[in-house]
Amino acid sequence: MKKQKRDLQERAFSRGYRAGVERRSKDLAPMGTMRDAWMAGWRSGRADNWDGYTGVSGIHKMSL
Template sequence: MPMKRQKRDKLERAFSRGFQAGLSGKSKENCPYQTVDSKMQWLGGWREAIDGRTTGLFTK
């Protein structure tokens, strides 16, 4: 099942890119993804980073 693996990797990459964007304080409007799955992952990562920043988990 190589397809499943590929799809998961792409979604994980979208998540981590969103996370990095959130850590650096970028707006969620900066999401580069068009597909629903990737966009949801990116936003999930972004949201997690923003939550972490507001609770003091991460500092700049």
């Protein structure tokens, strides 16, 4: 099994970050145990969006 499938907290953070950068609503956060990690990622993504890290300038911050 790949590492990215094992670390669910990191995946939730990454998905939340992408949602924040794409200016999607925080209402899309999943319910349950992954919500805290997703919301932390969303907050980081929104902060980066406000700071201008969008498009090519912010791609280095996203982990695939």
